Each structure stands twice: as structure tokens, then as C-alpha cells.
Amino acid sequence: MESQNRGGFATNFGFLMAAIGSAVGLGNLWGFPYKMGANGGFAFLLVYLILAIFVGLAVMLGEMALGRKTGQGCVGAYAAMGKKFKWVGVCGVVAGFFILCFYMVLGGMVLRYVCGYLLAMFGSNNFGDPATFFGRFITNGGSMLIWFFVFTLLNVLVIAGGVAEGIEKFNKIAMPALFFLLLIVLIYVACQPGAGEGYKFMFSWNVKPLQEDFLKVVKTAAGQMFFSLSLGMSVMITYGSYLSKKEDLEKDALIVVVSDTLIAIMAGMVVLPACAAFGLEYGAGPGLLFSTMQVVFASMGGFIGNFIGFLFYLLVFLAAMSSSISVLEGVTAYFVDKNLKEGKGGETGGRKKACIIAAVVIFVVGSLVALDGLGGGIEGGALINSPAQMLGIEAQGWSDCWLDFFDMLSEGILMPLGSMMLAIFIGYVWKTDTIMDECEASGHKAWGHGFFKFCYKITTPIGMLIVLYGQITSFFG
Numbered sequence: 001m002e003s004q005n006r007g008g009f010a011t012n013f014g015f016l017m018a019a020i021g022s023a024v025g026l027g028n029l030w031g032f033p034y035k036m037g038a039n040g041g042f043a044f045l046l047v048y049l050i051l052a053i054f055v056g057l058a059v060m061l062g063e064m065a066l067g068r069k070t071g072q073g074c075v076g077a078y079a080a081m082g083k084k085f086k087w088v089g090v091c092g093v094v095a096g097f098f099i100l101c102f103y104m105v106l107g108g109m110v111l112r113y114v115c116g117y118l119l120a121m122f123g124s125n126n127f128g129d130p131a132t133f134f135g136r137f138i139t140n141g142g143s144m145l146i147w148f149f150v151f152t153l154l155n156v157l158v159i160a161g162g163v164a165e166g167i168e169k170f171n172k173i174a175m176p177a178l179f180f181l182l183l184i185v186l187i188y189v190a191c192q193p194g195a196g197e198g199y200k201f202m203f204s205w206n207v208k209p210l211q212e213d214f215l216k217v218v219k220t221a222a223g224q225m226f227f228s229l230s231l232g233m234s235v236m237i238t239y240g241s242y243l244s245k246k247e248d249l250e251k252d253a254l255i256v257v258v259s260d261t262l263i264a265i266m267a268g269m270v271v272l273p274a275c276a277a278f279g280l281e282y283g284a285g286p287g288l289l290f291s292t293m294q295v296v297f298a299s300m301g302g303f304i305g306n307f308i309g310f311l312f313y314l315l316v317f318l319a320a321m322s323s324s325i326s327v328l329e330g331v332t333a334y335f336v337d338k339n340l341k342e343g344k345g346g347e348t349g350g351r352k353k354a355c356i357i358a359a360v361v362i363f364v365v366g367s368l369v370a371l372d373g374l375g376g377g378i379e380g381g382a383l384i385n386s387p388a389q390m391l392g393i394e395a396q397g398w399s400d401c402w403l404d405f406f407d408m409l410s411e412g413i414l415m416p417l418g419s420m421m422l423a424i425f426i427g428y429v430w431k432t433d434t435i436m437d438e439c440e441a442s443g444h445k446a447w448g449h450g451f452f453k454f455c456y457k458i459t460t461p462i463g464m465l466i467v468l469y470g471q472i473t474s475f476f477g
């Protein structure tokens, strides 16, 4: 009865689209290309793939299995394994909350670009000079808040619909559409003269960057892999709890990891060759998605530039939405589970109310991110200062803007800490069989016993330790 009220995915395809939707996000379309650009192209790709196979896949399976085994969201799932584990679940939900405080702001910014290019196709010059638009936009507090609000509202509308009727329906349409749009843009970019340099940078054998600064490449790839797979942020446990016992968990985890990696590589194959073709720098850093790409579309010129720009930002928008709803669901599920246990909130455990309250709090706290001009502060024309400016200290990775502050709390500490604990619990406390038995609850014979045992005992705890070390040193180093 209780699990009926919690809701669930109607089909395995729906579950897969939702889990892939969560994994495929700004991390793939933005983080992956720019980090690859700044970390030696091929060398980065190589390390990324090794880590995804030996670390990411096992954590993914562990989270999904834990969720399905206990039938609970993140906090409930850890608590069901023993009261002393509960705090790790709390880390996941709190991390999800902090992530949304900046991710929803970014989602709103993407939405602005989608609408802007749509209007531009019909002749409206609403961006002004493309080279300076980004700077003007981020210091316009009113505009940033409005787009942030609209994006948050869209998330609430999907979540309030429930798991099968809201999340599953959205992803079943959005994910295939995203793939198709990405393919069109990729083919168009491939036809541009000069694009070949970008592919060479990505795919021709070159491990020199590893010899020059091994630790930097490994740290960056490890953090990227972990974020990109949506691990440690309550999502895969929550989605796993909505999955039917008859589905093959190992296969599902593998499909999600492979799809996420494929889309990241495809995004690299759009962004890096596009930069090569138009003579722009790969390693432009975080500005790549918003300012560099805008210059690319302006260079394509006329209607076609606006059209490709529209398609590109539309697919980025779909990716951002499917990711943010997964985390908002992770937070909402916490309250729903709690309500159902206490007999409150009626049939659905107060789903609508829970997600609206969560969204309002996220909007209020996230306003800090929308208003500081991404760190430019009052001097740079924004409405409020960055944390460093407010405290009167020298800016560091965690304090140079509010976005980085919330990122530090979530991606820097809570997520890798939680996932490292999960890896240790599975390898040494609950033991690998807890996960493998859940895989076999479907009636399929588990094929990955030996491989996953090796991962859970050795590569996953070590890999997660590298992620944690890398994140802490990059924020505080």
C-alpha cells in the first residue's frame, strides 16, 4: 500500500529515460567540453573512461540497488540499513538542495537563450552585441530572477504530476528529442570548414598532458565523472526506489553510464570543433556555454546561425530540466516518505505541497546566486556582492561567487563524502552480496559478481577518495 502511494515508474524504458535524463545535464553539455578543453583533450577522455568503468558504474549500481531494496528515498534508504547510517542519506538530500540553488539559476539562463534565439529567428535583435550580451545579462538582477522563477515553476509543474504521470512522461519525450537535436547540431558543425582540428584534439592519441600534470587531469576527470552521473545527490537511490523488482538492475546501470558518456562525447564533438572552426579557444572555461557558443552562432550568421543556436540551447534546456527535476524529486521524496510514515498528507503523502515548499525555499536561497553577477559584485554592476566581497577576504574557489559557494557545499564536500561512505559500506560493512542479491531479486542471474566485488573492495573507495581530495583541493587550494 505504502509503495503504491509513493508512486513508481510505469515502464523500464521510462525509468531509463528518467535516470539518463538526470545524468545528462549541464555537466555533459558544458562541463565536459570545457574541462576537456582545458585538460588536454584526449588524455582527459582516456582517464574519464577508465574512471567511469571502475568507479562510476559500481556507485551507480549501488545507489539504484539500495533504493530498490529499501523502497525509500535517500534518507529512508540509509536509515533502513541501520540508524547509524542515516546521516549519509541526509548528506545526499542536503547536497541536492544546495545544487538546485545554483542549477535552477543556470537553467533559467539557458531558457533566456532559448527564447532569445527563437525570437531572433523572426528578426528580433534581442541580444544586442553577442560578444557582450552575457556580461550585461548576468548583471541584470531583475531579468536573472524572472528566468530563474520561470525555470523553477516548470520544474514544480512536472514534479507535482507524480512519478509516472509527471517525471516519466516528461523524460520519455525530452530525452529522445535531446538526442535527435544533438545529432542535428553535431552534423551541422561537422560540415564547417576547420572543424577537423577539434576532433583531432579529442581523439588523436596524446598522453603528454598526463605526463605534465597527472594529478590535475585525474582530479578534474574524477570530479566530472562523478557529477555527470548524478551520484551522491539522492537521485539514483530515489529513482531506484520507484523501479519494479523484475527489472535487471545491472543492465540498467550500465545503460545509464554508457548513455551519459556517449552524450558527453557528442557534446564535446559539437563544442570543440565549433570553436576550432571559428578560431575560438577551447579552454575558455565556464564562459564556453554562454559566451563562446554565442559568438559561434553569430559567426554562422543570419537565419541559420539563429536556428542552430535555438536548437542548441533547446537541447541544453531539456538536459537541464531533466536533471533538476530529478534532484527536486529527491528532496520531495524525503518529505513524502516522512508524511506517509506519519499518516499525513493524504493519498500522495502531500507531494504537491512538499515540492512547492521546497521550490520556494530554493528560490529564496538561490536568489543570492542570481543577484551577484556571477561574482562581479556591486562594483561590477550587480545588485549584491560575492561571499568574498561580503566577508572582505581574498577570493578563493569557494568564495568568488555564490554559485561556487553552493557548489563547494554540495559538489565539493557533501556529495563525494556521501558516496565515499556508500562505497565503504558496500565494500566492507554491508558487503557486496547485499547489492548482488538485490540485482538477482529480478530472477536474472547477476553477471557482474567478480567485477563488482573488485570495484567495491578496491577501485570504488580509492576512486571516491580521489574525488573527495580533488574537490577539496580545488575549492580550497
Ligand code: PFF
Pocket: 022, 023, 024, 025, 026, 027, 028, 099, 100, 103, 227, 228, 229, 230, 323, 324, 325, 326, 327, 328
Ligand atoms: N548529472 C547532472 C549533470 O551532469 O548536469 C548533474 C546534476 C546537477 C543533476 C544538478 C541534477 C541537478 F540538479
